[in-house]
Amino acid sequence: MTLRPALYLSFAILLAGCVRTGGTVDPMSTKEGRAQARDAYIQLGIGHLQQGSTEKAKEPLRKALELDSSSAEAYSALAVVYQYELEPKLADDSYRKAISLSDGETRVLNNYGGFLFEQKRYKEAYAQYLKAAEDTLYSERSRVFENLGLTALQLGKREEAKQHFEKALRLNSQRPTSLLQMAQLSLEDKNYVAARSYYAGFSQQARQTPQSLLLGIRLARVFEDRDQAASLGLQLKRLYPGTPEYQQYLSEQ
Numbered sequence: 001m002t003l004r005p006a007l008y009l010s011f012a013i014l015l016a017g018c019v020r021t022g023g024t025v026d027p028m029s030t031k032e033g034r035a036q037a038r039d040a041y042i043q044l045g046i047g048h049l050q051q052g053s054t055e056k057a058k059e060p061l062r063k064a065l066e067l068d069s070s071s072a073e074a075y076s077a078l079a080v081v082y083q084y085e086l087e088p089k090l091a092d093d094s095y096r097k098a099i100s101l102s103d104g105e106t107r108v109l110n111n112y113g114g115f116l117f118e119q120k121r122y123k124e125a126y127a128q129y130l131k132a133a134e135d136t137l138y139s140e141r142s143r144v145f146e147n148l149g150l151t152a153l154q155l156g157k158r159e160e161a162k163q164h165f166e167k168a169l170r171l172n173s174q175r176p177t178s179l180l181q182m183a184q185l186s187l188e189d190k191n192y193v194a195a196r197s198y199y200a201g202f203s204q205q206a207r208q209t210p211q212s213l214l215l216g217i218r219l220a221r222v223f224e225d226r227d228q229a230a231s232l233g234l235q236l237k238r239l240y241p242g243t244p245e246y247q248q249y250l251s252e253q
Helices: 003-016 031-050 054-067 072-084 088-101 106-118 122-133 141-154 158-171 176-188 192-205 210-222 226-239 244-251
Strands: none
Touching: 031 054, 031 072, 054 072, 072 088, 072 106, 088 106, 106 122, 106 141, 122 141, 141 158, 141 176, 158 176, 176 192, 176 210, 192 210, 210 226, 210 244, 226 244
């Protein structure tokens, strides 16, 4: 892994940078030194999290907060740790602290929305995503609109969902989830040409899922493409035989 050497290098730079003429200075005695140590601990915690070790991630994040109790980045990472550990109360508290300390940083708002969606708190998730969508300079703004679309569907706001997916695709035309959802919604609206176009875009970008294969089969039948329908049906049987989508496919035969 390249992450750990980089982190160790951060600590080495921290110590080397504090050498002064006439002796050395404790790096923790300077504001800059504590900030560098805090950031290194946060990166170490994130590294453990990325490797799937939430237990190991907590200790460096705790140390980061000991150095700087107002670190939004540390609380944000800790929120993800608790989210993975299925500790919703602790995750919620950490997300709220991160949002408060960061003055509503867009990335944290989006992540908090994802947590709330996971908890089926859809109205709250929608509100967080709306706040995140206001940041027109956010590099992942298309993802925010896609999340808004998925949440709107859960809230029964079908037309709003379409608008959000369309916005996501205007910002980034290569978002597979938005393409698939627009294909599904267009099929339901009997807008078959648009549905086929969205589905083709999805197929070029992503691996087939049970949902996408069933949708493709239905589209192929609309256009009386028996070979395509049969091919997708075989893929569904071979790859996902135990899924509800395959059972639905059999019932539609």
